[in-house]
Amino acid sequence: MGTASLTKLVIVGLGPWGLCALERVISGARRRAGDDPAIRWRARVHVVEPAAPGCGVYRMDEPDYLILNNACGQMSLYATPTDGPPPRYGVGFYDWAVARGYRWVGDECRIDPSGRPLTPDDYLPRRIMGEYLSWFFDTLVSEAPAGIEIVVHRTEAVDVTAAPAGKEQVRLADGSSVIADHVIVTTGHTANASRDDVPGILPVPWLAPYPVTGTLAAIPAGSTVGVSGMGLVAIDVVTALTVGRGGSFDATGGHLTYRKSGHEPTISLFSRTGEPYTAKAVGATDVTGVYQPVICTPDALDALTGRPGARRLVDARGELFPLVFAEMQVGYYTQASLLAKGAAEAAAVRRQLERAWSASTFGPAVEDLATRYGPYDPGSDFFADDTATFATSKDYAEHFRAAVEDDLAEALRDGGSSPLKVAHGVLRSLRDAVRGVVEFGGLTVESYLDFQAHIRGRVKRLEAGPPALRSRQLLALLDAGVVRTPFGPSPSLHPGEGPGVLLESERLDRRVSEPVDWLVRGHLDDPTVDRSASPLMARLYAAGRLTQLHYDGVPVGSVALTRDSHPIDARGRAQARLWVFGAVTEGTRYFTHYIPSPKSRIRAVEDIGACVEAILA
Ligand SMILES: Cc1cc2nc3c(=O)[nH]c(=O)nc-3n(C[C@H](O)[C@H](O)[C@H](O)COP(=O)(O)OP(=O)(O)OC[C@H]3O[C@@H](n4cnc5c(N)ncnc54)[C@H](O)[C@@H]3O)c2cc1C
Structure with missing residues (x-):
């Protein structure tokens, strides 16, 4: 065996999952180069990403009140360390944040030597995860061994079509294109074009939850807002409409009290089940791989x-x-x-x-x-x-x-x-x-x-709930009357007499109906392929290169895939040079919304690792 020929690979979308694909390429290439310099992977990796490479939903300009749902000690893009000294990028999120100088100053996580040290159990702002991911990307690229060339395209991919000699052509929004042997699609949370689950025509639009600093700004102080959902997205919305509007919490004993800013609306939470999320246990470890089942074996x-x-x-x-x-x-x-x-x-x-x-x-x-x-x-x-x-x-x-x-x-x-x-x-x-x-x-x-x-x-x-802090805050907001839950499970929505929307209880013996001025979607839909707002997804679907998963001939959403992550086209053929991972595969796969990391978040690393091995080995 000797030096391989040059493989051209495109990674479309460089959020955490695309970054994981790049890490698998570079770590794999380094391992091989270390074992025997004559056995090299040779690849030109085109990375296509319009935003900051690596960050995905973890934008570095996000407000700090948006925090991660996982303790910082559990997250690492370098998820499968090998023997010997780690590469420079071989640093987990907690160690990176400490080395960067982050500490707690009051409730704020800042670079400040006078602050309290972080612990691995802390939940840090998502902004800092964005910084870690961005650092990881830069360091990874700088550690690429001989034979691996990385070309970054700061634009969107808008189509992938078959090219001569079994290759793929990736068309980019800037008018250029790349011919490649393989294309890995890790486009994450692409939006859907239209919503079909909003009953009837309502006189106010549903506001999207993100970006919280954009869409929610339209809601004036003192108005009433209905938020559909009680999970992680709804918590972001509530936090943005309270803490994000200048409200704060005073701690007395184990209790929090909400101090109003006067700029917040009154928020009514509702959802189909009506049950609140459950919080993550403080200081708990992830027992995945440690807990040995005795029944569900x-x-x-x-x-x-x-x-x-x-x-x-x-x-x-x-x-x-x-x-x-x-x-x-x-x-x-x-x-x-x-x-x-x-x-x-x-x-x-x-x-x-x-x-x-x-x-x-x-x-x-x-x-x-x-x-x-x-x-x-x-x-x-x-x-x-x-x-x-x-x-x-x-x-x-x-x-x-x-x-x-x-x-x-x-x-x-x-x-x-x-x-x-x-x-x-x-x-x-x-x-x-x-x-x-x-x-x-x-x-x-x-x-x-x-x-x-x-x-x-x-x-x-x-x-997969939020940190316990969010429950303490929610209790304080309920006590302050800023957050309410008047409608019970599964309320219905109707056009009101005035400009708002009427929310009406459906599962309370004594009916309640109240108008709200605004509605916010407190949950995210999975990305679809049949009604995607992404030009890339829409084109791949229209061309039949992506199809929906079918059951008994009935399309049920998600994308039809082979077990090794190739989409299946409209004629039932596996697209051998296309690979699709992440949120758009939810349904065919299960539980795809997480930052690739050790233990319960390792599956992405394994699946993408197998793809990279198959392409480059
Ligand atoms: C608001 C929010 C908060 C979350 N918080 C957590 C958390 O605390 N912990 C956790 O484990 N998980 C969390 N998640 C789950 C989330 O799924 C993952 O953490 C992570 O974002 C998944 O990474 P990804 O790369 O698949 O997707 P994304 O983060 O969505 O990244 C996809 C990237 O692809 C790019 N892209 C899309 N289309 C194209 C195209 N056509 N061409 C080029 N580039 C393209 C986008 O610009 C983006 O950068 C959260 C999700 C959301 C939406």
């Missing part, structure tokens, strides 16, 4: 899917989630018994539950443990809204507040020790197990639709 999942034989389609709610819930109970009771009686008892409880599962006596075993350690039913935790009924708006508002408060108390238990939060951590650690069953059409069509509409969001609610 690879063998049990193979029995479900029929692997390694002919694939059997699975019902997620009826067949997969009972295993997941049982495993969460194992996590819960192992932790509860550990706290009560120590490690030997915890090991005994774990064994007891494992044996009970095999002997089909799991229910009685859990009942027994519930008498000793308290009840925990993951099904009710997960589908918390299914059985909830509320007589009045006040009942619902009290339920909402109590849910935030109770969850916060669990999140604050010492070092992530809450059994409830441990159970949620087990759910997170099973992400790959769930992927193995549901991805690439692994569910029946009914279950696929159920999974997308009712299960995916609920998993996210339990395992």
Whole structure:
């Protein structure tokens, strides 16, 4: 073997996932050059990105009140360190921020030697993640070994068409084009052209949540705003309309009090389920790869899917989630018994539950443990809204507040020790197990639709919430009357008599209807291919190079892909020189919205790594 011929590669979109692709190229090339200089990867990598390379949604001009949803010690674009001295870019986010001089000055994360040091458990502004990603990109490029040339195009890709000799031509918005052997598409959160889920014609437009400093500026102080959603995006919107308008929080004891600026509107939160998010446990570690399941095991999942034989389609709610819930109970009771009686008892409880599962006596075993350690039913935790009924708006508002408060108390238990939060951590650690069953059409069509509409969001609610700080702030905003929850779950929207919109409760015994002046979308849609606002996606779809995933001949959104990430064209052929990763593949894949990093965020690194190996090896 000797020096390879030059491969021309285009990475379209350099947010965190495109950056991960570049890292895989450069780390792979460095490893090979180190092993034997004669065995080199030779590649010209064209990076196409109109914005700051590497940053994606983490804009460096964002206000600091927009913070990350992950502790800084858990994030690293250098996710698979190898033996020997790391390259200069081989630095995780926490170490980078410390080395850069970031410290806490009051609530602000600043470069200031007089501040308090950061800890790996801290949640930093997204702006600083943008700086890290930008630094990572620059350092990565400067460390590219001989044989790897990087060409940056600060513009958008608008089309990819077949070129002679099996190559691809990438057309760019600046009028130029690039001929390549392979094209990796990592375009992330591309917008959709139109929304079809807004009922009727409403007299006010839905405001998009981002950028928070742009769209939300139209909302005047003292007006009323309905925010649809109660997850991470809604929290950004609430924070922008309060802290972003000059409001602040005073801390007294463990409590926060909101001090109004007078510039904020009154915000009514509502959502389909009506259940608030759950916060991440303070100081908890990511147990992915550490937690060893005893019930939701690879063998049990193979029995479900029929692997390694002919694939059997699975019902997620009826067949997969009972295993997941049982495993969460194992996590819960192992932790509860550990706290009560120590490690030997915890090991005994774990064994007891494992044996009970095999002997089909799991229910009685859990009942027994519930008498000793308290009840925990993951099904009710997960589908918390299914059985909830509320007589009045006040009942619902009290339920909402109590849910935030109770969850916060669990999140604050010492070092992530809450059994409830441990159970949620087990759910997170099973992400790959769930992927193995549901991805690439692994569910029946009914279950696929159920999974997308009712299960995916609920998993996210339990395992991918914001930091506990946000719950403390939300409680203070509820107390101040700046945030309200008057409508109960699933309110309907109607044109009002005046210029606003009428929100009307649908699941309260005593109906409530109130007008709001503005509506803000407090959630993001997944990017689609059939109604994408991205010229690139729209053209690839119109040309039949991208198609939707189909079930029984019915298009169900997302992009049809082979398991090794090639889109499938309208004639059913894999596009061998195109590769697609990230948010646009959600549906065919599962859980694609994260910064590639170790543990529960490693899948992107593995999938993109396999693509780069296949292209360059
Ligand atoms: C507001 C917000 C906050 C989030 N916060 C977190 C968080 O705290 N932690 C976490 O783990 N995840 C978070 N996420 C999830 C998010 O999916 C990932 O963290 C990350 O952004 C995914 O990276 P990406 O590269 O796939 O997409 P993006 O970040 O969207 O980057 C895609 C890039 O592609 C470029 N692009 C698009 N089309 C073209 C084209 N035609 N030509 C050239 N370039 C193009 C865009 O300019 C962009 O830079 C957040 C998501 C959002 C929307």
